[in-house]
Amino acid sequence: MIHSLQQKLKLVLVIFLLTLCTCLILGMQLKTVYQVEFDGKKLGYISEMNLLKKWGQEQSSIVQFKYPDAELVSNQALFKIKSVKRFFTKAQDEKVEQEFNQRFIVESSGYTIQVDGEVVGVVANKEMAELILQKIKNNFSVRNQSMEVTSLSWKKEQQQYKTVTYKSVQFVENVIVSTVKTDPALLSNPEEVIKKLKGEDIKRTSYTVKEGDCVSCIAQDFNVSQEVIYSNNPWIQDDFIAIGDKLDLTISKPKLSVKTTEEYTERLQVPSGVKIIYDNSMRVGRSKVLDQGKPGMKKITYLRTKINGKLIDEKVVKSEIQQKAVPKKVLQGAKIIKGIGSGVFDWPIIDPTVTSQFGKRWGRFHAGTDSVSSNRTIYAADSGKVIYAGFTSDYGNHVIIDHQNGYQTLYAHMSKINTKKGSLVEKGDTIGIMGTTGRSTGVHLHFEIRNKDNEKINPLTFLNE
Known part of the structure; x- marks a missing residue:
């Protein structure tokens, strides 16, 4: 009995030990x-x-x-x-x-720049997109450059100050910047996006000048405007090109255009002019200076609208005499002689609107003032003698009046000339009708004033208000 109990206890102990070992082994594998x-x-x-x-x-x-x-x-x-x-x-x-x-997967949170619904590029962040757009605007608006120097005459013998204040700078097209998920490898190079927006990503077109070529001929042959040729090749002076010259004829088509509205103010010296006092007691041809006179000062303010730096509209919004000019007084013998100007000029058209002023234009010099009016009649700005009345390829139908006092005036692009060479005209006489002949892009009057040295002078310094 005792022996049987001992055997049972041994069996229980063995089972326990086996179970314990099994648990230990399994525990080690968990x-x-x-x-x-x-x-x-x-x-x-x-x-x-x-x-x-x-x-x-x-x-x-x-x-x-x-x-x-x-x-x-x-x-x-x-x-x-x-x-x-x-x-x-x-x-x-x-x-x-x-x-x-x-x-x-790793993606970039890019920003698309869309112009009128077309995606021009995808850049890394919003700041980069805004910087690109600001660079495009800055090309045509230098806000921190408020003072520049301009000139009264072509030779810049008399210099005055001008100021430019930007009223607005905005894009012509609809521009949207929005987020998008994209592969980083597809992000655009910012400089390439700028080139694309400016239209500089196109292949350049060049031409080598040959014998018999001229600027207008090349423009016609390649179906480009002369303005493109002058703008791309600013080294061209007085339409002179030589055999072997390389011309850039590329027509840039920017995807994004910048419209600027600016207020432009300049102070110009007003020539004194000449006041002739006739003395019947003095012999014909004799004269005497009574007073040398004194130049005045005029302040002119324009409102100019440009697209991509190109002037599309210009209006004189304010003109004020800051200092009146004192005319030079000359006592001249004999009776009043027809055809001698006073030196004081009136507008050659009624109610003019200035469309392009005197000065630099797209790398070339604009030697006069362009203006338009609903009344297309052109009048002599002062008395004088007509020394030219005819046609040339640049001015078209035009008239030149010598005022026989050191000044000449030119009236260009007429549709009809109503005077002839050798005629003596008085201030206000009809001399022609406004048109668009010669090198002209629309009906307007191109008006020039030249001094005794044949220098072109800003007409707005002379014209009566």
Whole structure:
């Protein structure tokens, strides 16, 4: 009985020991691993929880190094990880890393620049997009350059100051900047975007001048305007080109145009003019200076509208005499002699609107004032003698009056001439009708004033208000 009890106890002890050993062995095989899932699919087990984050950072760093300005986003959040305990399970770090790399995506949060619905480029961030657009605007508005020097005459013997104040700077087209997810490799180079917006990404067209060529002939042959030729080749002076010269005939077509409205003010010296006092007691041809006179000062303010720097509209909004000119007084013998000017000029058209003023235009000098009026009759600005009344390819039908006091005036692009060479005209006499003959882009009057040295002088310094 006792012996049977001892055997039972031994059996229980053996079973306990076997169970204990089994538990110890199984406990040694139970491990904590980290299960990785992507979009609900199990990818495997990894040994450390931070491996997933580490792999994502490595991939993002590679892309960020290649595209330092890009704002990167990834799909890291789609990878799920959880801690689990498993018997006889080994981590699969290498396998899971491969699976991770195949599914891990790094994208850039880019910004598109659209012009009238067309995507011109995608840049790395909003600041870059705004900087590009500002650079385009800055090409045509230099706000910090308020004082410049202009001249009264072509030779710049008398210099006065002018000021430019920008009232508005805006794009003509509709411009939209919006966010988009994109491959960083597809981000645009900012300089290339600027070139595209300015129309500088096109292939250049060049031409070598041959015998018999002229600017207007080349313009006609290549179907480009003469303005394009002058603008692209500012070295051309007085239409002179030589055999072998290289001309740039590229027509730039910017996708984005800048419209500026500016208030332009200049102070100009007003010539004193000449006041003739006739003395019947003095012999014909004799004269005497009674007073040398004194020049005055005039302040003129224009409102100018430009698109891409090209003047499309210009109006005189204010003109004031700051100092009146005192005319030179000359006592002249004999009776009043027809055809001698006073030196004081009236507008040659009624109610004029200035469309282009005297000075530099697109790299060339504009030697007069262009103006239009609903009344197309052209009048002599002062008394004088007509020394030319005919046609040339540049001025078209035009008249030149010598006022026999050191000044001449020119009236260009007429549709009809109502005077002839040798005629003596008085101030206000009709001499022609406004037109668009010669080198002209529309009906207007091109008006010039020249002094005794044949210098072209700003007409607005002479014209009566």
